[in-house]
Amino acid sequence: MTTQITLTCLSDDSDQKRYDFTKPGRYTIGRAVDCDIQLPSDFEHAEISRHHCAFEIDPPTVRVCDLDSCNGTFVNGELIGQRQGNQTAEEATPRSGAMRELKHGDEVRVGHEVFRVDVFDASDLLQPIYFG
Secondary structure: OOEEEEEEEOOOOOOOOEEEEOOOEEEEEEOOOOOOEEOOOOHHHOOOOOOOEEEEEEOOEEEEEEOOOOOOEEEOOEEEEOOOOOOOOOOOOOOOOOEEEEOOOOEEEEOOEEEEEEEEEHHHOOOOOOOO
16 A cells, blocks of 8 residues: 655745655755755745755655754644754754654644645545544
């Protein structure tokens, strides 16, 4: 059975960006050109690190890991990881607890961008699966 993980960027503009994943992988979000989901390098996105966080996807499992970002990664409003204020990106070392397993409906915030996590079953890819 195939499962699809969808990340939907819940931005203020009317066209929400959707990223669909059906294969295992590690997908980074940030302002750097080598990120899988690249956010703009403009003033509006200055609080987002070049390599901010990564989604580790192995359908139906999805996790998010903060990559020692300057301003932190939030899951459902809770800070899960952030480098210390006196460290540069090069000096930071990953800390335990900076990774969080996600479930259908969770929201991950990087800067002011929010990504909703949806888990879809192959038999019903048009409808999300609701757990509980």
